Amino acid sequence: MINQLSWKVGGQQGEGIESTGEIFSIALNRLGYYLYGYRHFSSRIKGGHTNNKIRVSTSQVRSISDDLDILVAFDQETLDLNYKELHDNGVMIADAKFNPVKPTDTNATLYAVPFTDIATELGTSLMKNMVAVGATCAVLDLDINVFETVVQEIFGRKGQSVVDKNMEAIQAGYTAMKEQAQEAATMVLAKADGKQRLFMIGNDAIALGALAGGCRFMAAYPITPASEIMEYLIKKLPALGGTVIQTEDEIAACTMAIGANYAGVRAITASAGPGLSLKMEAIGLSGITETPIVIVDTQRGGPSTGLPTKQEQSDLMAMIYGTHGEIPKIVMAPSTVQEAFYDTAEAFNLAEEYQVPVIVLSDLQLSLGKQTVEPLDFSKVEIRRGKLVTELPESDSKDYFKRYEVTEDGISPRVIPGVKGGIHHVTGVEHDETGKPSESALNRNAQMDKRFRKVENIKFNTPIHVHAPHEDADVLVVGFNSTRGAIEEAMTRLEKDGVKVNHAHVRLIHPFPTDEMLPLVKSAKKVVVVENNATGQLANILKMNVGHAEKVVKHLKYDGNPFLPHEIHSKIKELF
Known part of the structure; x- marks a missing residue:
């Protein structure tokens, strides 16, 4: 019984790889499992290797896993490119049509299942992805009936006979896999909580x-x-x-x-x-x-x-x-x-x-x-429109509306076309309070200062996600966007290794939340910035706004692939 599974399907782009992963993951999501999927795909419309790696868990996951339990391959290239992710007890399920060859340097088990031949016998080779789903069910000892509603939703508009044929393909794949793997399945997933989530x-x-x-x-x-x-x-x-x-x-x-x-x-x-x-x-x-x-x-x-x-x-x-x-x-x-x-x-x-x-x-x-x-x-969603003026007092004044009025907070009243009394100039050149073009030095300073005052005291909920259990951390890990999940997993491993780790994930990049970040940086011996680029842009922004450049270590990855938890774990371990 396992609480987490990593599954990948791969082949040539355009032969149903995405739909295979979609059908598999939707069904498991409806059982109440947590999922995280990431597609590797070519920039071509058709052809070129593509794969979909899906992580299934009984608890929340926010990154792809380091290793792989099951690899479903529609061609030899998928085996050659992805087999090294498999652990020793992993399983490769390959289409027998291409006579799959097991790489010599892996202990994972290879099963050749005739995806294409079975699908062709049922009416069309296009259903080979359903056969592959069925073979996966056999390894997981998963009831194929959990796919019935998903198949109905996807293929129902084509008629019940198409739905029945696809379910038959899943059953055939299940049976073919069971005939090869006589022993009981070793990758049975622990039961999910059954809750419905998006x-x-x-x-x-x-x-x-x-x-x-x-x-x-x-x-x-x-x-x-x-x-x-x-x-x-x-x-x-x-x-x-x-x-x-x-x-x-x-x-x-x-x-x-x-x-x-x-x-x-x-x-x-x-x-x-x-x-x-x-x-x-x-x-x-x-x-x-x-x-x-x-x-x-x-x-x-x-x-x-x-x-x-x-x-x-x-x-x-x-x-x-x-x-x-x-x-x-x-x-x-x-x-x-x-x-x-x-x-x-x-x-x-x-x-x-x-x-x-x-x-x-x-x-x-x-x-x-x-x-x-x-x-x-x-x-939780609210609509706030700021200083939008929808009605102005009656006036005999012929003066233009001060759309760019210099105010203490830098934010001027704003009207939209049609508001009586709201007429003003709008151009892309520097302007005075009514929008009339102006090259006056005094006006230029006033308008520039006004515009920048607007964001001096910006109100932004949670500018940084902070997980800081240590007052004197060995390392503060900083990231943004999708690196959060991999960082969180690496932190768990580092804590087990005895490294005191804090984490700051930046949500407001600009204006930078210096006041919130500074104490975290000060209290850490090292600051490791994790980002997918070659020059350390977030690290440089951090140094520009917070200082303490001597503490900052860049952990960069720019090969086109996302970070894996073990890469962050290994990098930080090297520092201690």
Whole structure:
């Protein structure tokens, strides 16, 4: 009996690898297991190796596992590329069609099951993924009936005969595997609690958070790994009176979203690194006109096209300093799918309250990794519109409205078109309080100072996730976005090794929460910053804002793969 299982399916892109993992994980999620899934996929539409690694547990998990229990292979390349993850008691289940060859340097057991042949006999080779699911059930001694409702939902629109055939394929795979492995299954999962939970990717949570936060317009251009946000909202926004426009490019997307926000509609745009590069001038327009906008950046491997389907966290400096000139902005970084929902909803409040661009920073692992999420509490979502003026007192004055009035807190009253008495200038050049262009040195100083006063005392719930059980820690581990789960697992192992570890996961990247971070840094002997980039951008931001550079150790990974818990554990052990 085991409490946790790591399962991976691999093959050529386009032959049903994703659907195999999807069907397997949805069924187990409905039994009440916690799951965490991560897909490795090629930037090609079809062909190239792809795999889906899914972790199943009776308790919460937030990262992929170091090793592997079961590897399901649709080709020899899957065995050759992934077998080293298997532990000695691991199992390889391969399609007999390609005459699988077991690598010589592994103690894992190889079973050749005729996925394709069985599926073909049942009517179509496309059902080989169902045969593979059935073979997995045999190893886990799992009742195949748990898949019936999932199969019904996925294939029901094609008719009951298709549903029956797919269930027959699962049964056939189960039987074929049992015939080979006569002995009792050795990987029986402990029973789950049976509770119903959501199972979502981060992009879906971001899109749902936008809906809950009052967003009614999105302008975007498709790009990996952000496209699912647009695809989700295309389906959902019209029912709420909203719309999505797929623009001709990223520049148009950002300026359209700015225009919608200027008109009073909460609007969003989403992209990845290359798209954000194109949006930068428009983000500057949002900054100088003090027009709210929410922008999602799903980080991926760069530069240029780079590694469009691989993990990286290299956009931090660009998101903070990428615009020409200087504007105030807010950059936030959720660390779980659940946080992605709540943070995106809150981003619209912050954008309107402070009248600045708000960037929700994600990464590929968080955006496309699928994980168990506790039921979302929509009562926690509120709508705050800041200093939005919807009605002005009757007046005979011919003066323009002071849209950019210099105020003590830096936030000026804001009107939308149509408010009587609210007429003002709006341009991308420096301006006076009414928006009229001005190159006066005194005015320039007043307006620049005013804009930056807005974010001096920003109110942000939990700018850092802190787990600090030690007053005098040997090491403080710092990370952001999707590295949280791997860091938390590494911490548990380090504590068992006698290393005193604290953890600070940064959720507000800019303005940086210096006051919250400083005491944690001061109390630690070493500060290890874990991030998926080559230059240590978060480490450099930490040193710029907190100091104590002599304590900071960078732990970097930029090969396109996410961190594994053992990598963080090993790095920190080397220090002591």
